[in-house]
Amino acid sequence: MSKTHLGHRARKRFGQNFLHDQNIIEQIVDVINPQPQQNLVEIGPGLAALTEPVAERCQFLRVIEIDRDLADRLESHPFLQHQLEVIRGDAMEIDFRQFRDSDKPLRVFGNLPYNISTPLIFHLLEYTSAIQDMHFMLQKEVVDRLAAGPGSKTYGRISVSVQQACRVTPVLSVPAGAFNPPPKVESSVVRLEPYTENPTPVKDRAQLHALCLKAFNQRRKTIRNNLKGLVDEQQLEQLDIDPGARPETLSVADYCRISDWLTDRK
Known part of the structure; x- marks a missing residue:
């Protein structure tokens, strides 16, 4: 398969790498476990590798896409267009509280571009009161840092900041070959669950x-x-x-x- 997937060339400036391994895609969707009527938001749906199977299980979801070509494609997708609300824009600039629904806590997921994953996670920490859980595919070393405990070489600023707000669970390893083009790094899926009863509350x-x-x-x-x-x-x-x-x-x-x-x- 070339770098053009379904006629779309992966764009370096958006850090695009597209998932194409069906077995891995199924495993990720099982980990997210979307249910009908749930309030799901996907960041960076790309070529809809996760969007399609998630939409199949939950019937409707919102997606945030910065790439205009991909947003157009999703809006005119033969069977997804009626199951999606496409929000065009940069997830870093979006107030996620707008998706809150008192009956349905927000569930966020995505295959995050590696170049923005850390700042985007910090951005999402501002909205944890509205979020039930987050599932992200990230560079393996970022997941290692998120989950690291005190005393380890990988424990640092992001470990403390994220663990203060969320329970962190690495859930799946993803080989580079599952992507097109294959990144030069290994990937992992992590689950972040904002605490309702926080063991380490902080005032600010x-x-x-x-x-x-x-x-x-x-x-x-x-x-x-x-x-x-x-x-x-x-x-x-x-x-x-x-x-x-x-x-x-x-x-x-x-x-x-x-x-x-x-x-x-x-």
Whole structure:
């Protein structure tokens, strides 16, 4: 198969890689487990590899597509056009609260372009109160970072920020050959479930994200050095944090405590 799939050439600027392995597609749809009448939104439907089987199971869904050609194709699709509402635009600029329905919590899924996956996940964290769950196909190393625990090499800013808000479950590995063109990396599907009863509540999520950015800026330095000018050594000790610890050894709860202290001080 060439890079042109159904007459559409994958576009580098949108980070497009199209899924074509039917077996993998079925496994992903089983993991999402769409049901009739559910409130589903797909980000970046592309050539509808996931859209078709999901629509078959849930009857109707919304899709967000930035590529005009693909949006046109979906709107004139012989059997999908009556099952879709196509929203043309950039998911990074969309307020996901608009899709909220009091009876039907929002379920979001997509094969995310690797070049925007991290900022898009941070964007979606702003709307977790409206979202029941999210299923994303991502670069395997991004999923590893999302799921990493304290003390591991891959634990960092995104691990803390996402785990504070959601339960993170890697659910499926996807080989590069399942895509066209095949990416140079392995992929994984992850499930993110925003907490209804949060084990690590935080007063201001934006403050937490800013704190993590500073804390993990230089991983080899101690937390005392990385947070210099923000929190002093004595204050860290009062918060029950070892000033000499490395940033990747602190737990999500530790970062939430520091963040709440900063919020209160404001």
